[in-house]
Amino acid sequence: MKTQKIKKRNILFTDHTPWGWDLNCHLILGNQYNYIIDTGLGSLSTAPIKDFIKDDNKPMIVINTHYHWDHIWGNGSFENCTIISHKLCREMIESNWEDMMKTSQQFIRGDTTQCLPNMTFENELYFPEDQIRIMYTPGHTVDSISVLDEAEKVLHVGDNVGDSLEQLIPSLKVEKEVYMNTLLKYRELDFDTCVSGHNIILDKSVIEKIINMI
Template sequence: MEEIVITGNSVAYIYNEISEYYTCVFLIEKMNRLFVIDTFCGSLSMEPIVRRLEKLDPKKEVLVVNTHFHWDHVWGNVAFKDKTIVGHRFCREDLLNNWQSQIDNNGQYISGKVEPVLPSLVFDKSISFPDDQIEIFHSPGHTRDCISIFDWAEGALYVGDNVESPIIYVEDPNLDTYIETLKLYLSLPTRKIFSSHTLEITNLDIQKTIDYLLMIKDGVRVNFDTANENRIHLENLAVLRSQA
């Protein structure tokens, strides 16, 4: 695990235990609250963050945010059973419904203890913490329950798995909604944009993602430079066909 300061008030914890990609967990330290964005693969993987939180102001509320229900973003919730966990209402529903299948399919990545600790503070459109200049909003795309976090003070946007470079994983068939989410990102006054599996991305990455989704939607034949990108693209097409 690598720890990197990424803004004046936030740190990225970068995990390399999954061979296909690295995964970022973020800690944002604000005036009144401490926001932990995603929790990776179990209690053991969260130990560095728990130790960091123990050194900070105990009067500050700790809020854990699940950007979506996928296993590599939520299994560490167990380390924060006594904290408020924020997620979209679909996240709570989909995490519960898919808990065992995600264990069955990816159990080799469990780090320490895991158990189904679900979001306890759920919302539909958005939830804001004005005193800390943090807004959390529904941003469906990669999955229907995706949410994003915008730190207005830092101009920092955290997009979960909605944007990756060089190619995204598409798991929800509603491409129009995905594109609208990405256009919303471009309208925000961002200075930095952080992704769970690419760390820092740009508005150009977002526009390329929009272009890619439009090509899929229009049935355009797409070829990438690498075998891995082509593999992911074919997987995306297969997922969309299966849900048509």
């Protein structure tokens, strides 16, 4: 797994999986909390993150950007932590868990157990002490959320940006108009660095590129 320092308090953990695609988990070292955005494929995805902050005693907040298995299978590594998602995400993890386990279990890395988000929201959450804003941004899925580090101007968009430079528009489970509204929301945010679930680190210009492509 590759560990990359994006900025002073933003660290990206990229798993170059055996199946030919990359998977990003994102750590933000806050003042009051450490924030872990997505937990990957199981305990082997989360182990490098836990090791990285093993001497940091701040409580952890886990954020699931959406319900898909490659973003939530490591939740069990943080069963005693606050796990945040959109309210739809919790419902969709619970209702789709068995099917995801049956159809995609070959992708599990280490151990996985169902560990549902224990804090949900509808529109937005804000942690002022850390300048972390969590927003509902449907697109790739109806439950998709994004995380803005206002202090370092880093936006994590989950899978709302496609998996490669050649395919910047993701598969969409909402109407294009809904996704466009999310892109326009991104355009108004103050950030210069864009992190997503599978792509390389990009800058804000990627949002305008996607808008023009649509």
